Amino acid sequence: MKFDGQTLAGNTGFKVGKKVLLVVVLLLLALLPMFPNSAYLVSTVTLIMIYMALGQMWNLLGGYAGLLSLGMQAFIGIGGYSLAVFSIDAGLNIFVAVFLGGVISVLFGLVVSPALFKMTGVYFAIGTWVVAEALMIFFSNWSVVDYAKGIMIRSVYFLTGEQIYYIAVLLGVISVLVVYLLMRSKTGLALMAIRDNPAAAESMGVKIFSTKLKCYMIACFFTGITGGVAYINLAYITPSASISTQWTIAMTFMVIIGGIGTMEGPIIGSIIYVALTQYLYNFPGISMTILGAIAVAAIMVVPNGIMGTIHNKTGFELLSPRRIMPPDWKKLLGVERAKEQVEAAGDKASKKE
Amino acid sequence: MNEILSAKDIGISFGSNEVLKSVNLALNHNEVLGIIGPNGAGKTVLLNILCGILTPTKGSVIFEGQDITHQKITERCRIGFGRTFQVPRPFEKMTVLENIMVGSVFGAGLTEKQAKKKAMEIASFIGLDHRLTWFAGKLGLLERKRLEIGRALSTDPKVLLLDEVGGGLTETEVGSIIDLVKKVKANGLSVIWIEHIIRTMLEGTDRILLLANGTDVICGLPQEVMQSKEVREVYMGNEDK
Numbered sequence: 057m058k059f060d061g062q063t064l065a066g067n068t069g070f071k072v073g074k075k076v077l078l079v080v081v082l083l084l085l086a087l088l089p090m091f092p093n094s095a096y097l098v099s100t101v102t103l104i105m106i107y108m109a110l111g112q113m114w115n116l117l118g119g120y121a122g123l124l125s126l127g128m129q130a131f132i133g134i135g136g137y138s139l140a141v142f143s144i145d146a147g148l149n150i151f152v153a154v155f156l157g158g159v160i161s162v163l164f165g166l167v168v169s170p171a172l173f174k175m176t177g178v179y180f181a182i183g184t185w186v187v188a189e190a191l192m193i194f195f196s197n198w199s200v201v202d203y204a205k206g207i208m209i210r211s212v213y214f215l216t217g218e219q220i221y222y223i224a225v226l227l228g229v230i231s232v233l234v235v236y237l238l239m240r241s242k243t244g245l246a247l248m249a250i251r252d253n254p255a256a257a258e259s260m261g262v263k264i265f266s267t268k269l270k271c272y273m274i275a276c277f278f279t280g281i282t283g284g285v286a287y288i289n290l291a292y293i294t295p296s297a298s299i300s301t302q303w304t305i306a307m308t309f310m311v312i313i314g315g316i317g318t319m320e321g322p323i324i325g326s327i328i329y330v331a332l333t334q335y336l337y338n339f340p341g342i343s344m345t346i347l348g349a350i351a352v353a354a355i356m357v358v359p360n361g362i363m364g365t366i367h368n369k370t371g372f373e374l375l376s377p378r379r380i381m382p383p384d385w386k387k388l389l390g391v392e393r394a395k396e397q398v399e400a401a402g403d404k405a406s407k408k409e
Numbered sequence: 410m411n412e413i414l415s416a417k418d419i420g421i422s423f424g425s426n427e428v429l430k431s432v433n434l435a436l437n438h439n440e441v442l443g444i445i446g447p448n449g450a451g452k453t454v455l456l457n458i459l460c461g462i463l464t465p466t467k468g469s470v471i472f473e474g475q476d477i478t479h480q481k482i483t484e485r486c487r488i489g490f491g492r493t494f495q496v497p498r499p500f501e502k503m504t505v506l507e508n509i510m511v512g513s514v515f516g517a518g519l520t521e522k523q524a525k526k527k528a529m530e531i532a533s534f535i536g537l538d539h540r541l542t543w544f545a546g547k548l549g550l551l552e553r554k555r556l557e558i559g560r561a562l563s564t565d566p567k568v569l570l571l572d573e574v575g576g577g578l579t580e581t582e583v584g585s586i587i588d589l590v591k592k593v594k595a596n597g598l599s600v601i602w603i604e605h606i607i608r609t610m611l612e613g614t615d616r617i618l619l620l621a622n623g624t625d626v627i628c629g630l631p632q633e634v635m636q637s638k639e640v641r642e643v644y645m646g647n648e649d650k
């Protein structure tokens with residue numbers, strides 16, 4: 057844990073170094089397709105962005121709100137099929153179709169949440185999974201979506217890989233931004249408290265049910281949108297592939313490896329997941345086994361995930377939800393106490409070395 | 410009427426385990442009421458009933474003349490209850506500043522900016538202002554107990570419910586907790602304080618209630634209760650120290 061004078065003075069929010077890093081990353085993302093021979097990297101980063109958005113939303117639920125969902129693939133299906141049906145059958149613009157997918161996801165979430173929210177823990181997890189399976193079976197028997205046959209999403213054929221890349225980057229960046237802004241808002245304060253100790257949070261006035269519901273709605277919306285974008289990229293959708301536990305495995309893997317309950321966890325996790333699955337293409341059949349083995353090994357080495365471990369050791373946070381001291385903190389504390397605070401912090405820091 | 414909070418004929422069972430049979434208590438305005446009783450007597454359960462974590466099987470809880478037996482925890486927090494947990498439950502991955510802010514924002518209804526100022530005041534009050542930027546998970550036991558009190562105060566309560574805040578502390582540390590509770594009382598709050606340590610009860614409370622066998626056995630001035638035959642019977646002579 058690092059508490060230097062700067063932290064105390066209230067500069068944890070965004071130090072210059074972090075700002076530069078973020079600008080560089082964003083610039084690289086913007087310019088990537090212009091580099092020569094970048095086609096493979098562009099398609100890989102497209103996937104990373106899509107998975108990152110899914111991971112951010114799953115982490116919002118599992119890492120902060122205490123809602124371990126195994127059924128978010130329902131909203132990927134809803135998003136994907138909304139894209140297909142609204143853009144082909146209804147002839148709507150694909151972006152409008154994707155947006156509608158988000159809206160329908162929220163509506164669906166609202167319908168199922170009263171029953172799901174009566175359950176907690178493992179029961180909630182199983183409940184969400186059952187709902188997703190039921191939806192998959194329903195889609196497989198529904199004429200509007202061409203039953204289990206699947207739909208060729210011709211309406212997206214005109215898009216180039218580069219255009220899809222930029223759509224995915226926009227989605228990825230927005231997903232991080234949404235979670236970041238949420239964590240910096242009042243709701244974020246409530247979420248961190250719920251994450252650390254729900255009973256204490258409630259006794260201090262935090263309304264757990266409504267906070268969870270709010271997060272669930274946000275996650276439904278963006279997972280639905282991400283489903284739409286994922287199927288802009290895939291261009292062919294079936295019920296069993298879209299509403300598939302494969303997605304949930306990906307989401308949990310990314311978040312747990314990256315660091316559950318941290319904002320950077322899903323970012324790192326998505327990079328690792330996509331890189332790994334690309335590589336494991338070479339080992340068809342046993343790829344899932346290898347993925348599982350890696351997950352187990354990682355949990356044993358870094359139980360809090362990569363970011364969680366780094367954070368515990370160094371206090372480093374790229375995207376910090378920390379509330380900083382007010383600017384006039386020294387005056388408020390009085391000179392003596394302020395000095396003690398800095399000294400205590402210095403103590404800690406120097407002991408680390 | 411001088412009562413701010415009272416419990417009338419409270420009973421609660423968990424399955425076949427009847428923990429409280431019939432408990433009556435009254436807390437006066439600006440009073441510190443101590444509750445003693447053997448392990449497993451149901452002291453924590455009683456506190457949970459008062460603050461709304463548990464609903465009693467029978468009886469009622471009256472706060473400022475209103476029946477609040479069925480009011481939710483968050484609602485009771487808003488109308489004026491603050492509580493600590495026997496085993497401190499800090500938000501470990503949040504700083505001390507943030508820990509206290511939670512109550513000021515959600516319990517007292519302040520904006521985050523106001524809550525920050527308030528949190529700093531409270532930190533000074535409880536003697537943790539040199540730990541504001543520390544993660545609560547890194548605090549020692551005395552500091553955790555202080556933070557428990559700070560977080561309970563952050564919701565701007567009228568009634569403070571303390572569950573063994575002195576437990577596990579050294580003699581000197583206990584002294585500083587007694588001083589802290591006295592300061593809380595001087596600020597106009599009413600306090601219910603569960604504790605095992607006799608000294609805290611004698612020095613820190615206005616009245617003591619003995620809870621045993623599922624009921625309020627005796628209630629009165631600290632010296633009287635401590636020397637009563639009821640206390641001696643319940644503790645079987647172990648209380649002479």
Ligand SMILES: Nc1ncnc2c1ncn2[C@@H]1O[C@H](COP(=O)(O)OP(=O)(O)O)[C@@H](O)[C@H]1O
Pocket residue numbers: 423428446447448449450451452453454455
């Ligand atoms: N939520 C609960 N469910 C079932 N039994 C409980 C619950 N809470 C407390 N009890 C039981 O109530 C009894 C009193 O516990 P408690 O109030 O913690 O005692 P203490 O007076 O030491 O604080 C114990 O026998 C305990 O097992």
Ligand SMILES: [Mg+2]
Pocket residue numbers: 452453454495
């Ligand atoms: Mg107890």
